[in-house]
Amino acid sequence: MRGGIDLGGTKIQAIVVDDDHAIVGEARRPTPATGGPDDVIAALAEAQREAAAAAGTTTEALAGVGLGSPGDVDAGAGTIAQAGNLPNWRDPVPVGERLGALLGTRVAIGNDVSVATKAEYELGAGRPYRSLLGVFWGTGVGGGLILDGREWLGRGAAGEIGHMVVKEGGAKCPCGRHGCMEAYAGRKAMELTARARHEKGEPTKLFKIMEEKGRDRLTSAVWAKAIEHEDTLAVHLIDRAYRAITTAVASAVNLLDLEAIVLGGGLGVRFGEAAAQRLAAEMRPHLFNDDRPPAVKVAELGDYGGALGAAMLVGP
Amino acid sequence: MRGGIDLGGTKIQAIVVDDDHAIVGEARRPTPATGGPDDVIAALAEAQREAAAAAGTTTEALAGVGLGSPGDVDAGAGTIAQAGNLPNWRDPVPVGERLGALLGTRVAIGNDVSVATKAEYELGAGRPYRSLLGVFWGTGVGGGLILDGREWLGRGAAGEIGHMVVKEGGAKCPCGRHGCMEAYAGRKAMELTARARHEKGEPTKLFKIMEEKGRDRLTSAVWAKAIEHEDTLAVHLIDRAYRAITTAVASAVNLLDLEAIVLGGGLGVRFGEAAAQRLAAEMRPHLFNDDRPPAVKVAELGDYGGALGAAMLVGP
Numbered sequence: 001m002r003g004g005i006d007l008g009g010t011k012i013q014a015i016v017v018d019d020d021h022a023i024v025g026e027a028r029r030p031t032p033a034t035g036g037p038d039d040v041i042a043a044l045a046e047a048q049r050e051a052a053a054a055a056g057t058t059t060e061a062l063a064g065v066g067l068g069s070p071g072d073v074d075a076g077a078g079t080i081a082q083a084g085n086l087p088n089w090r091d092p093v094p095v096g097e098r099l100g101a102l103l104g105t106r107v108a109i110g111n112d113v114s115v116a117t118k119a120e121y122e123l124g125a126g127r128p129y130r131s132l133l134g135v136f137w138g139t140g141v142g143g144g145l146i147l148d149g150r151e152w153l154g155r156g157a158a159g160e161i162g163h164m165v166v167k168e169g170g171a172k173c174p175c176g177r178h179g180c181m182e183a184y185a186g187r188k189a190m191e192l193t194a195r196a197r198h199e200k201g202e203p204t205k206l207f208k209i210m211e212e213k214g215r216d217r218l219t220s221a222v223w224a225k226a227i228e229h230e231d232t233l234a235v236h237l238i239d240r241a242y243r244a245i246t247t248a249v250a251s252a253v254n255l256l257d258l259e260a261i262v263l264g265g266g267l268g269v270r271f272g273e274a275a276a277q278r279l280a281a282e283m284r285p286h287l288f289n290d291d292r293p294p295a296v297k298v299a300e301l302g303d304y305g306g307a308l309g310a311a312m313l314v315g316p
Numbered sequence: 317m318r319g320g321i322d323l324g325g326t327k328i329q330a331i332v333v334d335d336d337h338a339i340v341g342e343a344r345r346p347t348p349a350t351g352g353p354d355d356v357i358a359a360l361a362e363a364q365r366e367a368a369a370a371a372g373t374t375t376e377a378l379a380g381v382g383l384g385s386p387g388d389v390d391a392g393a394g395t396i397a398q399a400g401n402l403p404n405w406r407d408p409v410p411v412g413e414r415l416g417a418l419l420g421t422r423v424a425i426g427n428d429v430s431v432a433t434k435a436e437y438e439l440g441a442g443r444p445y446r447s448l449l450g451v452f453w454g455t456g457v458g459g460g461l462i463l464d465g466r467e468w469l470g471r472g473a474a475g476e477i478g479h480m481v482v483k484e485g486g487a488k489c490p491c492g493r494h495g496c497m498e499a500y501a502g503r504k505a506m507e508l509t510a511r512a513r514h515e516k517g518e519p520t521k522l523f524k525i526m527e528e529k530g531r532d533r534l535t536s537a538v539w540a541k542a543i544e545h546e547d548t549l550a551v552h553l554i555d556r557a558y559r560a561i562t563t564a565v566a567s568a569v570n571l572l573d574l575e576a577i578v579l580g581g582g583l584g585v586r587f588g589e590a591a592a593q594r595l596a597a598e599m600r601p602h603l604f605n606d607d608r609p610p611a612v613k614v615a616e617l618g619d620y621g622g623a624l625g626a627a628m629l630v631g632p
Binding site (some may be wrong): 007108131143145147148151153154155156157158163164165166167168175177179245247248250251252254255256257258259279285286288289292308 | 341344412447459461463464468469470471472473474475476477479480481482483484491493495559560563564566567568570571572574575604607608
């Protein structure tokens, strides 16, 4: 049995899988919002221990634990740096070593989006294809590439589809640049825009729905509910997001001539098949080879893709 | 010895190379502007015969001849279709077979931009790198990808960097779509824009320079001369072209995290080192990992890159 942990900005998902990638134990807990890397590492260890217990084993008995993480991941060195959504995490931290010591087994780390893409390729919606782009539409928009059956990481940082430019001199992105796809389509950027326009007097139910749901930010569920209610601002911002995603994905397809797009992430999975169909239709006018568009599929592993892909980092 | 032919929209470049890729014979002739595929194939055969004679041999004695071609190239079938810049060439034509019969040796075909990129990777500016994007800035803007030492062709049509979108809902491209990089940076699109603005009364020396040079279109040399004279419209359109190229290339780098960009093509080679430096500098603000930008190099093989890469299609 192996362990797999998906470290997200808001929650930690830990699982234990058997040799057939079946989940035999799991645990979930919130990501510490304060403190520092050691607090996060302690929470990772607790979540994995709990998942192991649920599987009737201990972490020491696991063949290994894989961790999918945001930030600048150096898989070889076992370090993570610049994890912007985690508390006080800038310099490289030897997570592999520290977490391994706490769990009593070897730990391998990888980029969260890359491992989730690999999981969809091996176990999920990407199985029929040899080349695909995973598009994870959530707080930001991450991308993962499989080319001819192999992960493509470039010099280690490939896949930043959210920072492909869809409009020269366009909207300011949370990354500080202008015109990035994520400036229009990332949930964080969308919330900033919605707040600014609401404060200037534009009517919207978004923040009322947020409060009703007991949230302090615009989650995927909040956006979905507002769209259901045909909230004008929400519809406008979601339309804009689709436009940006389709433009960037079409550009990626024109460059790489991929077989398939797999759409995941909080918003991607929430809007599901409707989003995949819309992406396929709206992408078409931008495709240079429009007689042979790529397949567009919804991620099948949902919330578990990241943890399943992480578990693959330690075999088989 | 092997033969290599670069089939361009305006000229045919044929060479004969030895086992060290040294050019031992060459010939050049204009691409037929009228007639049909058989006229083009006859001209290809004549050019290759003449190059063989210059090398002191015959085409029958060559180990094979490679052809780099525009259009929809099916290397396996040996056919070329949809070659928009060649006369009356839409349906697939069995060029490999017909040219082989005329030359008395086997013929392999490939996409013109792909073979030129491969030549730069093996013999030219790309030698130090394992992953690169070739950007061929001419009538259109073509792209070729080498990933981890291998050509990446996708399902056969990868590399359309000229049709990455740099501005949603932007300028109309000769391909019929909107906001493509080539709509701003392709020489053909630039000439259409220059003519339209000149006809509306904008002053420019571009067309006077064109006439002085005895040309009927705005060649790279015409653009270079106009820039030298600080012609306002020419400077504006070239600035716009750089902006579009840098935006698309930066998006490609954010997606693929490449080691290097190799800039070729008529305009790319004409502006040379200055263009490479400008591309590197203007790309920087768009790069997500701006602490590790890719190298930007000028293509070293110049006008012979296409023919040298074509000759590689038949070994060694």
